[in-house]
Amino acid sequence: MLAKRIIPCLDVSAGRVVKGVNFVELRDAGDPVEVARRYDEQGADEITFLDITASSDDRNIILHVVEQVAEQVFIPLTVGGGVRTVDDVRRLLNAGADKVSINTAAVNNPQVVADASGKVGSQCIVVAIDAKQVSPGKWEVFTHGGRNRTGLDAIEWARRIESLGAGEILLTSMDRDGTKNGFDLELTRAVSDAVSIPVIASGGVGSLDHLADGVTKGRADAVLAASIFHFGDHTVREAKELMRARGIEVRL
């Protein structure tokens, strides 16, 4: 059976891991290569880098990071953050990314999803959806870290980007992100049931049980988390052992 995936997410700025990673024995917790290698050793199924580099001068640094990681870590690598054009997508793939995640640019210009998937294949194109609940059973797509409303219904938007050629959806609940209260399971399930492409649940993980809930109750195909792994509270392996104990198929 296909395993449910666990994906640690790293925020990278100007080539350095930020929001502090706190593993014991790590010589340089800011080095994306070293952190990625550690997650690979723990059994991560993929790794996602979110490039939050503010200065446009430093934008190309992420390409070098991707090159270095891809030379040493042999699991799938997704990169997102500031991806605007098909050229941006190509540059990241050529550097060694396996998938590229598009967020705001997809909202501003949905055609970029169609153009990118037409050029490089759906399997390389992830569309990130940041959603906030606006009324019971209804969520709206937001951009810019939850600040900007788009007027788009999250479920309809998920169906739209699937039809445009997205290969996967990275779904983040802006209500839950950073809360440690667990995924918005209702949102996750609504989106997962609405599309036939894989959905990655994100936002709000505070315990290993939350990861398992994302799969069993949210019907996510993969779960993404950052801080729960970064601070050494739990390893990816522990997460998988718990998920297996709860009857979820994982790669161990």
Next chain:
Amino acid sequence: MSKIAIIDYGMGNLRSVAKAIEHVSNGVEVVVTADPAEVLAADRVVFPGQGAMPDCMRELDARSLRPAVLEAARSKPFLGICIGQQMLFEHSEEGNVPGLGIFRGEVRRFPADKMVAVDGSRLKVPHMGWNEVWQKQAHPLWAGIEDGARFYYVHSYYVDPADPAIVAATTEYGIPFTGAVAQANIFAIQFHPEKSAHAGLQLLSNFVTWNP
């Protein structure tokens, strides 16, 4: 000095494949090349592929690489990966295009009506992630790899060989499908060894030393 050619016909990034092979092959020269002469001069050949099969076939012919691929598949240790496996067959449902026809059989899309998990939930397409690869024949490329080991897949189409004797592995996803085929000097896999951590590196390492 042994030399491995990775055939580059412009479909996707081959860096990962090259780096993974370099990682497991002590000092073997790995070249990513679109030059038919270089393919023919190599001791071993890797035939990868990404994206859609019609595009792959078109780009292969646009670079006049077909004769070199056919010759390599006839005479050298030859590893097909992903679309590079699918292209070895006669025909694909994707875009209704002919393949290279080295193996008899069809490349099919996962049937929508069978995409249901045991718990009744919907199975997503593309089939993306780590799934169990069940070995159907003993083969040097499986050396050191546990039966049922998980490899990383990402695809919506799979090969359906006419000759069951070439099936080297199967995987379950709604239906059992062929994950690997083998015949003489050819080994071809749907999954991505370059993205499959230890199991994948082991398979590539086995390929580098394989003498069919």
